[in-house]
Amino acid sequence: MRSLYAGVSGLQNHQTRMDVIGNNISNVNTVGFKKGRVNFQDLLSQTMSGAARPTDEVGGVNPKQVGLGMNVASIDTVHTQGSLQTTGIMTDIAIQGDGFFIERSGDKEFYTRAGAFGLDENGTLVNPSNGLRVQGWMAQDVDGRTFINTATDVEDLVIPVGSKDPARATGEVDLACNLDKRTPLIPAGAGDADVAEGTWSIDKTIYDSFGEEHVLRINFTRVAGTENQWQGSVTVDPDAEAPTNTLVDIGEANNDTNTFVVEFDNLGTLQAAVDGQGDRIDNGTLQVNVAFDVAGATPEAGAPVRQDMVLNLGDVGSVVDTITQFAEKSSTKAFKQDGYGMGYLESFKIDQSGVITGVYSNGANRTLGQVALASFTNPGGLEKAGESTFVVSNNSGEARIGESGVAGKGKLIAGALEMSNVDLAEQFTDMIVTQRGFQANSRTITTSDQMLQELLTLKR
Numbered sequence: 001m002r003s004l005y006a007g008v009s010g011l012q013n014h015q016t017r018m019d020v021i022g023n024n025i026s027n028v029n030t031v032g033f034k035k036g037r038v039n040f041q042d043l044l045s046q047t048m049s050g051a052a053r054p055t056d057e058v059g060g061v062n063p064k065q066v067g068l069g070m071n072v073a074s075i076d077t078v079h080t081q082g083s084l085q086t087t088g089i090m091t092d093i094a095i096q097g098d099g100f101f102i103e104r105s106g107d108k109e110f111y112t113r114a115g116a117f118g119l120d121e122n123g124t125l126v127n128p129s130n131g132l133r134v135q136g137w138m139a140q141d142v143d144g145r146t147f148i149n150t151a152t153d154v155e156d157l158v159i160p161v162g163s164k165d166p167a168r169a170t171g172e173v174d175l176a177c178n179l180d181k182r183t184p185l186i187p188a189g190a191g192d193a194d195v196a197e198g199t200w201s202i203d204k205t206i207y208d209s210f211g212e213e214h215v216l217r218i219n220f221t222r223v224a225g226t227e228n229q230w231q232g233s234v235t236v237d238p239d240a241e242a243p244t245n246t247l248v249d250i251g252e253a254n255n256d257t258n259t260f261v262v263e264f265d266n267l268g269t270l271q272a273a274v275d276g277q278g279d280r281i282d283n284g285t286l287q288v289n290v291a292f293d294v295a296g297a298t299p300e301a302g303a304p305v306r307q308d309m310v311l312n313l314g315d316v317g318s319v320v321d322t323i324t325q326f327a328e329k330s331s332t333k334a335f336k337q338d339g340y341g342m343g344y345l346e347s348f349k350i351d352q353s354g355v356i357t358g359v360y361s362n363g364a365n366r367t368l369g370q371v372a373l374a375s376f377t378n379p380g381g382l383e384k385a386g387e388s389t390f391v392v393s394n395n396s397g398e399a400r401i402g403e404s405g406v407a408g409k410g411k412l413i414a415g416a417l418e419m420s421n422v423d424l425a426e427q428f429t430d431m432i433v434t435q436r437g438f439q440a441n442s443r444t445i446t447t448s449d450q451m452l453q454e455l456l457t458l459k460r
Contacts, residue, residue: 001448001451001452002046002066002068003444003445003447003448004444004445004448004449005068005069006043006067006068006069006070006441006444007069007441007442007444007445007448008069008441008445009043009068009069009070009071010069010070010437010438010440010441010444011438011441011442011445013040013070013071013072014434014437014438014441015438016038016072016075017038017040017072017430017434017437018431018434018435018438020036020037020038020075021427021430021431021434023036024036024422024427025422025424025427027420027422028420028422028424028427029419029420030114030388030420031114031115031116031388031417031418031419031420032082032112032113032114032115032388032417032418032420033082033114033388033420033421033422034077034078034079034080034082034113034420034421035077035078035420035421035422035423035427036075036076036077036078037075037076037077037078038072038074038075038076039072039073039074039075039076040070040071040072040073041070041071041072041073042067042069042070043067043068043069043070043071044067044068045065045066045067045068046065046066046067046068047063047064047065048063048064048065048066049061049063049064050063051063076380077379077380077382077384078380078421079379079380080421081096081097081418081421082113082418082419082420082421083418083419083421084096084413084416084417084418084419085416085417085418085419086415086416087415087416087417088415089415090347090348090349090350090414090415091117091118091119091125092115092116092117092414092415092416092417093115093117093350093354093371093412093413093414093416093417094115094412094413094416094417094418095113095115095373095410095411095412095413095418096410096411096412096413096418097408097409097410097411098375098379098408098409098410099373099374099375099404099409099410100112100113100373100374100375100376100379100390100399101113101114101115101134101135101371101373101374102134102135102136102154102372102373102374102399102401103127103132103133103134103135103389104132104133104135104156105130105131105132105133108391109135109391109392109399110132110385110389110390110391111374111382111389111390111391111392111399112127112388112389112390113388113418114127114388114417114418115417115418116128116129116417117134119159119161122158123158123159123160123161124156124157124158124159125156125157125158125159125371127387129387130387132389133156133157134156134157134371135154135155135156135157135372136154136155136157136354136356136369136370136371136372137149137150137152137154137155137369137370137372138155138157138158138368138369139366139367139368139369139370146366146367147367148355148367148369148370150370150372150402150403154372154401157356157369157371158369159345159348159356159358159368159369160345161345161346161347161348162344162345163344163345164342164343164344165340165342165343165344165345165360165362165364165366166211166342167207167209167210167211167339167340167341167342167362168207168209168211168338168339168340169207169208169209169307169309169339170206170207170208170307170309170337170338170339171308171309171310171338171339172309172310172312172336172337172338173204173206173216173309173310173311173312173334173336173337174312174321174334174335174336174337175202175218175311175312175313175314175322175323175333175334175335176314176321176322176323176333176334176335177200177202177220177323177324177330177331177332177333177334178323178324178325178326178328178329178330178331178333179200179220179230179262179323179324179325179330180200180325180326180327180328180329180330181268181325181326181327181328182327183198183200183222183330184198184222185198185222185224198221198222199219199220199221200219200220200221200330200332201217201218201219201220201332202217202218202219202220202332202333202334203215203216203217203332203334204216204218204334204337205337206236206309206337206339207337207339207340207341208294208297208307208339209294209297209307210294210296210297211340211341211342211362212296212341213341214236214237214244214292215236215237215238215239216234216235216236216290216334217234217235217236217238218232218233218234218311218334219232219233219235220232220262221233223261228263228264228265228266228271228325229261229262229263229264230261230262230264230325231259231260231261231262232259232260232261232262232288233258233259234246234248234258234259234260234288234290234311235258236290236292237292237295240295242293242295243293244292244293244295245292245293245304246258246290246291246292247290247291247292248260248275248276248288248289248290248291248311249275249277249279249288249289250273250274250275250277250279250280250281250287250288250289251275251279251281252279253289253291254277254279255275255276255277255279256276256277257275257276259275259276260273260274260275260276260288261273261274261275262313262323263282264324264325265317268319268324268325268326268327269316269317269318269319269322269324269325270286270313270314270315270316270317270318270322270323270324271316271317272286272316273286273288273313275288282316283316284315284316285312285313285314285315285316286312286313286314286315286316287310287311287312287313288310288311288313289308289309289310289311290308290309290310290311291306291307291308291309292306292307293305293306293307294306294307321335340362340363340364341362342362343360343361343362343363343364344360344361345358345359345360345366346359346360346361347359348368349414350371350412350414351412351414352404352405352411352412352413353370353403353404353405353411353412354370354371354372354373354403354404354412355367355369355370356368356369356370356371370403371404371412372401372402372403373401373402373403373404373409373410373412374399374400374401375399375400375402375407375408375409376392376396376397376398376399376400377396377397377400378395378396378397379396380396381393381394381395381396381397382396383396
C-alpha cells in the first residue's frame with residue numbers, strides 16, 4: 001500500500017508549508033521582514049516496467065512508474081521590496097532598492113533590512129533591540145578638509161551629540177559686490193561729506209582663532225584721474241580703541257599700507273589688482289592678502305600675534321561671484337567667509353547616500369560619516385539568523401560592501417522604515433490551498449486503510 005506512505009509525505013510536507021505560512025502571517029508587521037515560500041516536488045518513483053523503443057513490428061512502449069510521494073523542493077526567502085512607512089525619527093533608515101545594512105557583534109557581521117536604529121550612551125549608532133553596531137565609514141580630517149574614504153574597511157559609526165566644534169579663524173572672504181560706474185570722483189580737498197557720498201563700504205563679520213567676532217570693513221573709492229579704477233582700504237575693527245594695524249599686500253608681504261587698487265575693463269568686468277607697493281596680478285583668481293593684530297592673544301617674541309586671511313575678488317573677466325563695475329546701484333555683498341566660533345553638535349541628518357551630517361550650534365555643518373550597504377550575488381542564499389538578520393552562506397556569495405547608489409545598491413531614506421513584504425491576501429489563499437492539500441492527503445490514508453480492512457475481511 002504505497003499510497004499510505006505517499007499520503008504521509010503529503011501530510012508532513014503540507015504541514016511544513018503551513019508552518020512557513022504561519023510564520024509569514026505572524027511577521028506581517030515586522031520591520032524589514034522578508035516572507036518565505038515553499039515549493040514542492042515529487043519523490044522517487046518505482047518503475048514497474050521500463051520503456052521499449054519502437055521496432056519494425058510494433059511501436060514503442062512507455063515506462064510504467066508508481067510515485068512514492070512528494071517532498072519539499074525549496075523554502076525560498078522572497079526579497080521583494082516592502083512598503084515604506086514614514087516615522088519622522090531621523091535614526092530610522094529605509095532602503096529603497098537592493099542592499100542590506102551591516103551590523104556587527106564582535107568580529108561577526110550580520111545583514112538586515114530593518115533600519116530601526118538608535119544611539120547608545122557613547123553615541124554609537126546601534127540596533128537598540130540587540131545592541132548590534134551599525135557599520136559604515138567615519139569622516140577623516142586631512143589638512144583641514146573632511147572626506148570619507150569608502151575604500152577602507154567598515155567601522156562603527158559614532159555620532160558625538162553634544163561634542164564641541166572648535167573655533168576656526170577666518171582664512172578666506174569672498175566678495176561679489178557691484179561698484180556703481182556712475183559714482184562721482186572725489187576731488188582733492190573734498191570734505192568728509194563728499195568723501196562719504198563717493199565711498200562704498202562693505203562690512204563682514206570674521207573670526208579670530210579664539211572664535212571671537214571682528215568686523216572687516218572695506219571702503220571702495222573711485223581713483224581720481226582714471227575711469228575704471230577703484231581704491232579699496234581694508235580695516236579690521238575700525239571702531240576699536242586699540243588699532244589692529246591692518247595691512248594688505250599682493251604677492252610678498254612687503255606692503256606697509258592697508259590699501260589696494262581694483263581695475264576693470266571697459267566691459268565692467270574685473271581686470272587686475274595692485275597693492276600700494278606696486279605688486280600686480282591680472283590673471284586667474286585675484287586674491288589680496290590681509291593681516292591684522294589679534295587682540296587678547298599672548299604676544300610672540302614681544303610682537304602682537306598677527307592673523308592672515310585672503311580676500312577673493314573673483315576671476316578675471318567673470319561676472320559670477322566677482323567684483324564688477326556696471327552702471328547699476330552699488331551692492332554690498334561679501335557673500336562667504338570660512339570662519340566660525342565654537343559650537344556644540346545639536347542634531348544630525350542622513351541623506352539618500354547615507355552621509356551623516358552634524359548640525360552645530362555655531363551654524364556649521366560637518367560630515368560625520370556614511371552608512372555602508374552590502375549586496376550579494378544571490379541574496380536568496382542568505383541564512384536567517386533571527387532578530388531580522390541574515391548571515392552569509394556557501395551559496396549567497398561574499399558581501400560586496402559600498403555606498404548607497406553604487407553597483408546596484410539602493411538609496412537610503414531617513415525618517416522611514418521598510419515594512420514586511422507579506423501580503424495577507426496571498427497568505428490566506430495559500431492557507432486555503434494548503435489546508436485542502438492536507439485534507440486530500442488525509443483522505444488518501446483513510447481510503448487506503450479501508451482497502452486494507454476489505455482485504456482482512458476476505459476470509460470471512
